[in-house]
Amino acid sequence: MATPMTPTQWLRALRAEGVTCIVEMPGWRTNSRNHKGPWGPVHAAMIHHTAGEGPGLSRLCFTGTPQLPGPLCHDYLDRAGRLYLVGSGRANHAGTVAQNAFTAVLNGRAAHPAPDAAEPIDGNRHSYGLECENSGALGREWTPAQYDVAVRVQAARCRHHGWSANSVWAHREATRRKPVDPRLNMGALRAAVAARLAHPANWNPNDAKDDDMPRRSNPKVKPVKRRPGGQWLTVPLSGGLVTGPADYSGTVFLRLSGVPAGAPIQTRYVETTSGKRSKNGPAVEHVGTEGDTFIAVTNGGGHVDSAAVLSVEYIVFDDADTHTLVSGQAQVLYWK
Numbered sequence: 001m002a003t004p005m006t007p008t009q010w011l012r013a014l015r016a017e018g019v020t021c022i023v024e025m026p027g028w029r030t031n032s033r034n035h036k037g038p039w040g041p042v043h044a045a046m047i048h049h050t051a052g053e054g055p056g057l058s059r060l061c062f063t064g065t066p067q068l069p070g071p072l073c074h075d076y077l078d079r080a081g082r083l084y085l086v087g088s089g090r091a092n093h094a095g096t097v098a099q100n101a102f103t104a105v106l107n108g109r110a111a112h113p114a115p116d117a118a119e120p121i122d123g124n125r126h127s128y129g130l131e132c133e134n135s136g137a138l139g140r141e142w143t144p145a146q147y148d149v150a151v152r153v154q155a156a157r158c159r160h161h162g163w164s165a166n167s168v169w170a171h172r173e174a175t176r177r178k179p180v181d182p183r184l185n186m187g188a189l190r191a192a193v194a195a196r197l198a199h200p201a202n203w204n205p206n207d208a209k210d211d212d213m214p215r216r217s218n219p220k221v222k223p224v225k226r227r228p229g230g231q232w233l234t235v236p237l238s239g240g241l242v243t244g245p246a247d248y249s250g251t252v253f254l255r256l257s258g259v260p261a262g263a264p265i266q267t268r269y270v271e272t273t274s275g276k277r278s279k280n281g282p283a284v285e286h287v288g289t290e291g292d293t294f295i296a297v298t299n300g301g302g303h304v305d306s307a308a309v310l311s312v313e314y315i316v317f318d319d320a321d322t323h324t325l326v327s328g329q330a331q332v333l334y335w336k
């Protein structure tokens with residue numbers, strides 16, 4: 001038992017669910033068949049395909065035909081993922097539907113049985129309807145953008161009414177008259193709606209995947225002249241390297257001049273928390289070469305503690321001379 005949403009409630013629910021490309025067709029708020037039959041209580045959200053594709057479909061959905069006057073749905077979703085608001089109220093989208101199919105959505109059952117032949121239920125009274133642009137031809141895929149919005153639209157209705165994803169049904173699940181409407185894996189669609197309903201309305205499923213992708217840190221080494229030997233020296237960078245908590249992997253490349261050939265050099269990653277040294281990584285040994293000395297300070301799998309700042313240090317074991325930190329660059333990937 002649910003009172004149909006008002007146009008204002010529907011717009012608000014769509015925006016909360018992250019539907020950004022919305023076309024309000026002029027007059028959609030009062031476009032209905034309420035003068036021809038009852039509207040509500042609503043119990044389900046139906047999905048359809050248009051069985052045709054092209055630019056005139058939003059208009060067709062709005063006005064219908066002499067034989068089947070509009071609105072022919074509540075919303076029309078094109079292949080680009082644009083959602084047209086077509087009507088609010090009773091719409092000519094479902095026609096009559098089977099009792100067993102209706103009972104399934106009414107009770108939020110996971111199983112949606114093959115519809116009986118008899119159709120005693122007024123589907124246009126009890127179900128919202130989303131029309132989606134698709135030819136219905138075998139193998140004609142929905143675009144990812146279109147599918148994403150279809151899931152959001154159905155989730156927005158279920159969320160508003162407190163329904164589970166089991167209240168989403170296909171036209172073909174409601175009547176034998178429309179056996180391929182739409183050619184969509186409804187189990188997968190309902191699972192996607194259920195996943196949305198398990199999260200806040202502003203959830204974006206791709207965010208979780210993005211978190212698994214590493215971020216890149218590539219600050220440059222700032223040159224410093226006349227650096228002393230015999231003490232640990234910070235490698236100054238043009239920007240932050242990594243701030244914890246994070247795992248990281250990468251290399252800071254250094255070019256030094258004035259280091260005597262054969263002079264030992266050690267490098268290490270260190271962490272600083274609130275300005276104080278909180279961790280010294282293991283030192284790695286290098287050696288000065290003829291001409292400039294090129295060093296790769298590598299850590300294949302480090303972890304930076306929470307609120308700690310990662311940096312690199314080196315020490316040249318040569319008390320007699322000063323050297324120059326000429327250049328360098330970090331090439332570090334990290335995962336927050």
Ligand SMILES: [Zn+2]
Nearest residue numbers: 048049171181
């Ligand atoms: Zn249909």
